[in-house]
Amino acid sequence: MSILERLGRSFLSGAPEGIYSVCSAHPLVLEAAVRQAVADKSSLLVEATSNQVNQLGGYIGMRPKDFREFALRIAKEHGLPEERVILGGDHLGPNPWQSLPAEEAMQLAEAMVTEYSAAGFAKIHLDASMACESEQAPLPDSVVAERAARLCRASEQASGGTPRYYVIGTEVPVPGGATESLAELQVTSREHAQRTLEIHRETFLAAGLGAVWPRVIALVVQPGVEFNHDSVVDYVSSKTRELQTLLRDEGGIVFEAHSTDYQRPAAYKELVRDGFGILKVGPALTFALREALFALDLIEKELIPNARCSNLAEIVEQQMMLHPQNWNKHYHGMAEEQRLLRRYSYSDRIRYYWPDPVISAAVDLLMKNLASVAIPETMLSAALPQQYLAVRAGRLKPVPHELVIHKIQEAIQPYADACAPATAKQK
Structure with a gap:
């Protein structure tokens, strides 16, 4: 039985286990996640979003089959068997085509879901909650459910008979971090969550998808966690007590939590x-990547002659200013405020710029430069203190690639600790 099938049962048994979903296409992030899964002897869930990967290429230029080959290649290179890699599609629905009439957007969404399922993506988040051209948001629950059933049918027809597991519902605010100031968030009410489940179940049954319904494994809700540019709303377990009762009454499903980045480690276990x-985790991993690379950039300036330096941080800022479309609608305020947000924001809009050829070349030069010299422990202590401790303990080699991977795994480790089966936690 796969981890996806076990989630609901393990919760009801009183020995809950979980799985974290890595939402990133950066090869270093995926390598770090793969190596973490190898070390933990666990499965790895990697997800692509509807804007990122679709039948038209998405913003990373990959169709679902391309992303599958990309992720599995990294897994193979680092010793994670293919059967322990679970691929997922996030927010699959008309999201990329909201500016089009609903029927046209839904036809494109069906084509996208078809490609995801045909490519072997096992976990499918059906999200038809967004309004299209001339529609008023929020859409009626009945419309959302009917569209989700339509997408589910497309997935089933393309699956080749291999089970696909479905997640329904959506979260508020929008994915990827809020842009406004946050104090606290309203936790999804039990009443609202129950209504979402009931209308989807009724609609699936009416659409002849009754046999599929047992493979609806999770419902996306808002547990009261979120982050914006400079603050994090922390999880408060007591606020979800009423919501939790729904899982015990329904039986067999769990909740899916989005925007869990930057929570305190104990929150993941809770x-x-x-x-x-x-x-779900994404920006926190590329945030850690940026911290590692920029720390190495500082070390490089100490060890490498100026004329040969990569000047990575300066190159990133230059390219972000030349191509502002991925941050200027999100970062507001005076010029200095925007500069600080470009570099340090929790929402980490830098993640969209790592594939830029100029930035990619600078990263390659940085890594090459530092691989050619011995990095003093004393510099690691100043720039990457946790990696310094691991080097001193003999657990980590002081080479640039390994330092970056270790830094990303710092952000993964709390998820891995929380998601281990109860039996493993007791050992």
Whole structure:
């Protein structure tokens, strides 16, 4: 039985386990996640979003089959068997085509879901909650459910008979971090979550998808966690107590929590314990990547002659200013405020710029330069203190590639600790 099938049962058994979902296409992030899964002897869930990967290429230029080959290649290179890699599609629906009439957007969404399922993506988040051209948001629950059933049918027809597992519902605010100031968020009410489940179940049954319904494994809800540019709303378990009762009454499903980045480590264990069996993480991993690379940039300036330096941080800022479309609608304020947000924001809009050829070349030069010299422990202590401790303990080689991977795994480790089966936690 796969981890996706076990989630609901393990929660009801009183020994909950979870799985974290890595939402990134950066090869270093995926390598770090693969190596973490190898070390933990666990499965790895990697997800692509509807804007990122679709039948038209998405913003990273990959169709679902391309992303599958990309992720599995990294897994193979680092010793993770293919059967332990779970691929997922996030927010699959008309999201990329909201500016089009609903029927046209839904036809494109069906084509996208078809490609995801045909390419072997096992976990499908059906999200038809967004309004299209001339529609008023929010859409009626009945319309959302009817569209989700339509997308589910497309997925089933393309699956080749291999089970696909479905997640329904959506979260508020929008994915990827809020842009406004945050104090706290309203936790999804039990009443609202129950209504979402009931209308989807009724609609699936009416659409002849009754046999599929047992493979609806999770419902996306808002557990009261979020982050914006400079603050994080922390999880408060007591606020979800009423919501948790729905899982015990329904039986067999868990909640999926989005925007769990930057929570305190203990929160992840509480979330899994409380029935949030799928934890999505993305920006926190590329945030850690940026911290590692910029720390190495500082070390490089100390060890390498100026004329040969990569000047990575300066190159990133230059390219972000030349191509502002990925940050200027999100970062507001005076010029200095925007500069700080470009570099340090929790929402980490830098993640969209790593594939830029100029930036990619600078990263390659940085890594090459530092691979050619011995990095003093004393510099690691100043720039990458946790990696310094691992080097001193003999657990980490002081070479640039390994330092970056270790830094990313720092952000993954709390998820891995929280998602381990209860039996493993007791050992």
